[in-house]
Amino acid sequence: xxxNTKEIYHDHIVIRLIQFSLFWVIVAMAVGVYLAAExxxxxxxxxxxxxxxxxxxxxxxxxxIFGFGVSALMATAFYSVQRTSHVPLFMPRLAWFCCYAWxxxxxxxxxxLLAGWTSSKExxxxxxxxxxxxxxxxxxxxxxxxxxxxxxxxxxxxVSNWFYGGLIIVIAMLHIVNNLAIPVTIGKSYSLYAGxxxxxxxxxxxxxxxxxxxxxxxxxMMYYFLPKQSGQPIWSYRLSVVSFWAFTYSYIWAGPHxxxxxAIPEWVQSLAMVMSLVLLAPSWASMIxxxxxxxxxxxxxxxxxxxxxxxxxLAFYGLAxxxxxxxxxxxxxxxxxxxxxxxGHVHSGALGWNAMITYGTFYYLVPKLVGRELYSTxxxxxHFWLALAGTMLYVLxxxxxxxxxxxxxxxxxxxxxxxFSFREIMAAMSSYYGLRLIAGLIFFAGTILMTWNLFMxxxxxxxxxVTPPPVAEKYRINPSPKPAADHTGTEVPA
Amino acid sequence: MTQLTLINALxxxxxxxxxxxxxxxxxxxxxxxxxPLLLLAPPIFVWLGSGLFGWRMGADEALFLDNTxxxxxxxxxxxxxxxxxxxxxxxxxxxxxxxxxxxxxxxYFALITVVYFPFLIGSIAHIYPNAFFNLLVLLLTLIWCxxxxxxxxxxxxxxxxxxxxxxxxxxVAWLLVGAVSLLGISVGLWTIGIGPAIAV
Numbered sequence: 285x286x287x288n289t290k291e292i293y294h295d296h297i298v299i300r301l302i303q304f305s306l307f308w309v310i311v312a313m314a315v316g317v318y319l320a321a322e323x324x325x326x327x328x329x330x331x332x333x334x335x336x337x338x339x340x341x342x343x344x345x346x347x348x349i350f351g352f353g354v355s356a357l358m359a360t361a362f363y364s365v366q367r368t369s370h371v372p373l374f375m376p377r378l379a380w381f382c383c384y385a386w387x388x389x390x391x392x393x394x395x396x397l398l399a400g401w402t403s404s405k406e407x408x409x410x411x412x413x414x415x416x417x418x419x420x421x422x423x424x425x426x427x428x429x430x431x432x433x434x435x436x437x438x439x440x441x442x443v444s445n446w447f448y449g450g451l452i453i454v455i456a457m458l459h460i461v462n463n464l465a466i467p468v469t470i471g472k473s474y475s476l477y478a479g480x481x482x483x484x485x486x487x488x489x490x491x492x493x494x495x496x497x498x499x500x501x502x503x504x505m506m507y508y509f510l511p512k513q514s515g516q517p518i519w520s521y522r523l524s525v526v527s528f529w530a531f532t533y534s535y536i537w538a539g540p541h542x543x544x545x546x547a548i549p550e551w552v553q554s555l556a557m558v559m560s561l562v563l564l565a566p567s568w569a570s571m572i573x574x575x576x577x578x579x580x581x582x583x584x585x586x587x588x589x590x591x592x593x594x595x596x597x598l599a600f601y602g603l604a605x606x607x608x609x610x611x612x613x614x615x616x617x618x619x620x621x622x623x624x625x626x627x628g629h630v631h632s633g634a635l636g637w638n639a640m641i642t643y644g645t646f647y648y649l650v651p652k653l654v655g656r657e658l659y660s661t662x663x664x665x666x667h668f669w670l671a672l673a674g675t676m677l678y679v680l681x682x683x684x685x686x687x688x689x690x691x692x693x694x695x696x697x698x699x700x701x702x703x704f705s706f707r708e709i710m711a712a713m714s715s716y717y718g719l720r721l722i723a724g725l726i727f728f729a730g731t732i733l734m735t736w737n738l739f740m741x742x743x744x745x746x747x748x749x750v751t752p753p754p755v756a757e758k759y760r761i762n763p764s765p766k767p768a769a770d771h772t773g774t775e776v777p778a
Numbered sequence: 779m780t781q782l783t784l785i786n787a788l789x790x791x792x793x794x795x796x797x798x799x800x801x802x803x804x805x806x807x808x809x810x811x812x813x814p815l816l817l818l819a820p821p822i823f824v825w826l827g828s829g830l831f832g833w834r835m836g837a838d839e840a841l842f843l844d845n846t847x848x849x850x851x852x853x854x855x856x857x858x859x860x861x862x863x864x865x866x867x868x869x870x871x872x873x874x875x876x877x878x879x880x881x882x883x884x885x886y887f888a889l890i891t892v893v894y895f896p897f898l899i900g901s902i903a904h905i906y907p908n909a910f911f912n913l914l915v916l917l918l919t920l921i922w923c924x925x926x927x928x929x930x931x932x933x934x935x936x937x938x939x940x941x942x943x944x945x946x947x948x949x950v951a952w953l954l955v956g957a958v959s960l961l962g963i964s965v966g967l968w969t970i971g972i973g974p975a976i977a978v
Binding site: 592619 | 835836839841876877909910912913916917920938940941943944947948950951954955957958959961962964965966968969970974975976977978
């Protein structure tokens with residue numbers, strides 16, 4: 285068919301997005317390491333406002349989530365939606381627009397954060413001009429993605445597309461609703477909501493950004509790339525679809541668990557706690573599906589360093605999705621909230637799950653995209669152990685710091701007075717923060733190795749041109765008409 | 779069993795794991811005898827340390843608890859360790875089928891005992907319950923335990939190293955979940971009044 289000789293998948297966009305993702309992970313992780321150092325040596329802000337913790341912390345989080353994470357998700361969504369739909373991207377120029385406009389938003393948005401522009405909403409700090417720009421680019425992302433699915437030549441919509449689709453729709457809804465605000469100047473606006481409502485809307489956004497972007501989006505990545513890497517079909521396709529709907533239904537309720545013991549109604553807190561516990565089931569369904577899929581592909585571990593990252597990412601995904609619901613229990617949260625345990629939890633997800641599955645995917649994808657073997661398998665193996673050691677050290681040091689803090693915040697003497705001051709407790713944490721800095725440096729060193737490895741793999745190579753393969757007759761949309769049958773049911777040749 | 783002692787298992791783990799893999803050897807029997815020590819010693823160290831030096835969470839003053847609280851905490855620690863140990867043995871046995879292992883339960887029992895043993899050595903640090911000091915010792919212990927797990931599991935279960943790597947990683951996931959559960963349970967007990975007095 286002519287479609288198979290003329291059409292080419294738009295993989296140039298994919299590789300450019302991967303390059304941007306690698307750029308942002310280096311920048312944002314370097315900022316994270318610097319932040320970790322500021323906890324030990326606060327004077328290294330050198331009295332500059334733009335180097336202060338309050339300004340560069342959102343730069344770190346936004347850089348990782350939206351720079352590294354979203355660029356990786358756009359890249360893998362564009363790559364996989366073409367393959368699972370058997371057509372090139374819908375409106376490729378719009379896809380290029382998404383790619384570059386998104387990077388411009390991250391760059392200018394990051395600078396605006398350093399300049400002190402902030403809405404003060406966590407993970408939604410960017411001010412209203414950026415919010416509008418994000419909404420426009422995100423809708424364009426949706427047009428390209430869903431347009432490609434609408435044009436597909438294969439009837440089933442593979443499960444990874446459900447997760448990516450959920451990411452696009454829900455993040456659009458959350459972003460637009462949470463950022464409704466009245467602008468006052470070009471760099472300042474005030475939220476349309478006030479008081480407890482503002483807090484509830486913010487954490488409806490904040491928790492579901494974690495849910496649908498850092499969990500759902502990356503599950504889309506797992507469901508497409510894990511079977512490809514392992515050469516095995518997903519262990520239970522039915523379980524993956526059930527877990528998608530259960531995940532989508534239950535996640536959206538859980539946000540108010542960030543507001544335990546606050547001014548919001550207690551029933552809202554309790555509901556969020558219960559739904560957080562329910563969430564464990566669909567989360568672990570995907571983990572089990574991943575682990576069982578990869579368990580059949582053990583021979584590939586001999587030659588493929590990428591698969592190790594995916595295996596370990598599933599372990600940390602299991603940890604983070606267990607730990608989250610547990611910390612949502614009010615009697616645990618009363619101690620864990622406002623401590624570094626939360627930071628440990630976030631990083632078991634961010635380093636152990638998001639980064640590792642993305643690194644595994646990049647190690648698999650880049651050589652395929654440029655048609656060349658990975659530059660150094662040894663370097664990738666070394667990276668794996670650095671990533672594992674860094675994550676473990678980070679998580680354990682923050683667990684210990686967090687539990688110590690929780691105990692010390694709440695310790696009272698015989699007169700019912702707090703036993704320790706805030707300053708005393710923070711001073712006591714410096715050893716843990718030292719360990720955290722070492723952990724961050726180890727993880728960062730691994731990431732630099734990977735970037736170099738992938739850069740050398742891509743260097744001087746052109747993107748391989750791939751045409752959509754034909755679709756089997758029984759799955760094809762608008763299959764060729766069946767030959768007519770005579771009255772006995774015997775097919776009559778055309 | 780020929781020359782296997784627990785110390786040999788730690789110094790020459792490869793040989794020890796090979797011996798564990800022999801179903802008809804009595805390695806498992808010998809290792810079973812030290813399980814009570816593995817499970818009882820750490821809580822005893824906690825009880826001793828919290829009485830002698832008090833919990834040092836990083837602030838200047840140590841937290842001293844009354845003897846009843848210390849006994850309850852140590853007992854809860856014993857229960858948690860026992861649950862962790864036996865559940866890991868049974869889960870490893872259950873997982874083994876998926877990864878192509880065909881060994882009786884006693885082999886898993888011996889394997890987990892050896893993997894767990896560095897923790898017993900590390901738990902001596904509980905006698906001086908300074909949180910950061912214990913964390914440092916725990917980190918070293920953990921590296922040792924994980925090395926034994928990743929290297930020993932495929933040898934003891936006689937499966938290819940790649941399958942061993944997958945199974946070890948699944949067990950690490952289980953152990954991480956177990957560790958964080960221990961934190962959650964501890965905190966939950968504090969909030970209902972067992973353990974240090976906190977203002978909740």
